[in-house]
Amino acid sequence: MTGRIIGIAGQTVTVDLRGLKLYEMVSVGDAGLTGEVVRLERDRAVVQVYESTAGLAVGEPARGTALPLTVQLGPGILSSMFDGLQRPLNRLREATGPFMTGGGEIPHLDPDRRWRFSPAVGEGEEVVPGAILGRVAEGPFSHPITATASGRIARLAGGEFSFGEPLGAFADGREITATNFWPVRKPRPCRRKLPPGEPLVTGQRVIDFLFPLARGGTAIFPGGFGTGKTVLEQGIAKFAEVDIVVYVGCGERGNEMAELLEDFVSLPDVRTGASLMERTIVVVNTSNMPVAAREASIYTAVTMAEYYRDMGYHVLLLADSISRWAEALREISSSLEEMPGEEGYPTYLASRLAGFFERAGVVETLGGTIGSLSMVVSVSPPGGDFTEPVTQACLRAAGAFFMLDTSLAHRRHFPAVNWFQSYSLYGRGATEHFDRLVSPRWGEMQRRCRELLKREETLREVAEIVGVEGLQDADRLLMKTAERIRLQFLSQNAYTGDAFSPPEATLARIEAIVSFHDRAAARLAAGEFLDEVLKESTGGMTP
């Protein structure tokens, strides 16, 4: 089905093709730029193009592909870096050089790479969708190849293969392949969703201890620029206790991505010792890459994340930043001349966001195993103002909120998570788990820590009026302890060995601070002077 371009306005192109479907992929122009049908009229279709349209001419050809925007699923996704349309960046670089000039077709997964397949079912067996047909070793992971349809296996051969060759066939002649395609905007199916409960250890003390995240849960952290969103996000990507990490650099800085990629290749996983990249998938659409592909990038990423979830793995999706995605949505909406809602964002912003967050969760997969997909998403509110539509829409959809505080960042307190405003809806379940797994004192320490910080806040207001000198010794001790909690416990240096803190170490550290406080308070009560009591600290308290 071929037609012609009849109009161009920025990234939207009008073509005279008939018989297209909404959201079908269309290839436009001599260069073969990729686009998606966003509006259909009787004899024409409006296509949102994912690449720069500069130089595109009317009269150039347009061709429907009969498929919506899809990603290719199969072994070889792990350790790879893709753009928002799942184009492999490394092979793209080999093909076209350091600059991305657009156009051209390149297979998403390497068609020539050889894999070794070990079948798990015999010939003649009946299978249903989701049944494991066999396994491929993908780095340290066992990558099950599952049936996408039901039928009786006629042939299934083990041994080496590449994507060009089928693994076998069903009795009715349909081929069995190790790779398949899935439309990115459609959630992948599962048997049922389970409520999130188990905590997801991030290695960040302030999160694990005060505002824990759950496996299958969602968290957002909004913060103005310079509040350390990216460093925190990358810290979580490095140390989170999950099997697989999908990192989406959505409309962010290219140099930061270069830094992340180098880090991930060179740094070992704190648990397995293997390169971090082995468990990571990176999707990157930097701020200067086309906006329509930026809009698609989070869907591309979440679909790949669901694919590994469906194998029974615990997957964590990190997106930096969802505001850039929302802005892409706004740009597209405005180029389609849709009626704008708040601050120019389309009115469907909140429902799209909610739909995206709902793809997280703990699931029982079609194959009957348990997998989870958790999400941690950064938000970049303009001017650091949290009342703006994207932050507000995210707040309604996400289960945990880590508020990054500019004044903490200015004091170089990182991660700059504000301990009064942040919250986690997974707190109770997580505390029960930590009480059981780490120590029954977890919950109590958490309560003490919160209480000390809260009292410091009150005292600080008093101190601002009467001066620190005017406070009583017991109150000055409390301020000293709270300062220690802030400096030695809540803040964590991302560039040293302290970047990752396992739960046992987290608890030990807060217990040391609190028990020192209790001893000191007892000595004060017994009549000792504050200065003497605090002397003990320099010896015993250095972290």
Place this chain on the structure above:
Amino acid sequence: MRLAEHLYRTISSIRGPLLFVEEVVSVRSGEVVEIVFPDGAVMEGEVLKIDGATVLIQVYGETRGLDTGSAVVFTDSVKKAPLSREIVGRVFNGSFEPIDGHPLFVPERWVPVTGFPLNPVARARPEEFIETGCTAIDLLNTLVKGQKLPIFSCSGLPAREMAAGILQNARLAGGGAFVTVFVALGLTHHEYSFYMEAIEAMRSGFVAFVNRADEPVMERLLAPRFGLACAEYLAFEGGMDVLVVITDMTNYCDALREVSTAREELPGRRGYPGYLYSDLASLYERAGRIRGMAGSVTLLPVVTMPEDDITHPIPDLTGYITEGQIVLSRDLHQRGIYPPVDILPSLSRLMQRGIGAGRTREDHRDIANLLYRHYATGRDLRRLEAIVGRDGLLEGDRLLLDFADAFERELVGQEGRRGIEESLDAGRALLRRFGLAEPQEGGRG
């Protein structure tokens, strides 16, 4: 490629800088057109929108005197910049016409001015120290090769002296010099002459693109793209280290708003178009290094914050794209401190990799962290002092107050160029003088 010349006299309407031309066949998006005025003058424009045979054109200059009988010639090409090594040492206007009295060189290549995004996996991590000669930057907000670090100024503050100072003093770690690309946007004649004097006094090579306050607004949008296309060419084809200074980005954004409004686009925050972030990113993101290639593009844009407001869309979006910011403060300026850099909101995100042993000096990180921490505390105490008075403070706190004053006067404030060794020594000496030299309890930065 079209064989015949493509000339039309079918302008159906003219609205400000926008023209509608009808019955046009085979036209490209972003194609450059030449508009021939009734008096024979020729002006360039660009195809914005095509709807069948009707084409919307944005004219790059003033449309006064144009009539519907004027001719429009389609060139079959997007906007391109002529490039050659001979460009070094030349001065151009916002239309890439030489204004230094010499003829244009013979172009070696023509490249599209918008450039192409750099594949993220092809980028090399910026980590090579650049010495700017300014302590507030070198010691506390270190700039590295391939970084984009804006200067956030307020009207009336000496941003231009600072930018010119950096242009003159910037050196690579090995002592090598930069090729400077200077892009002036909407500059008054007064500012223009100041910069040109500074540039001509420089030892190293430069290229300048100058759009003055009374020159066409469209050229203000083109000039930075010319400058960056030129920088990319010199860096990645010539293997040079290029420092791009763009001043003033606020004029650029206002020009973008003006053009966007003329196009009747939906306005976003404060009337700026919704795509301001992506548009700014298309400029700023062109800074960087490429793996396996010599050369680098380092970008220093100057942004004047309207109403001294850092949350205004221009500094806000800039800060979200760039790798940090150098913020100037009116308060320091009024107290006679030059350069008036406010250390607290200033930040260089790529500093960590660029400092320490082998880059600057082993003790750089410790000194910087200590200075920052004590200064921040001192600043906090100033607020407290205003309420309870100096006498209501503890002895140690009074010391920190004095430290903050000395820090601003002696370390941030400086006359002439300071090398990094000198800056580090000055920092260490100041800490020692106040007895703050050794890391204290909890001082792990």
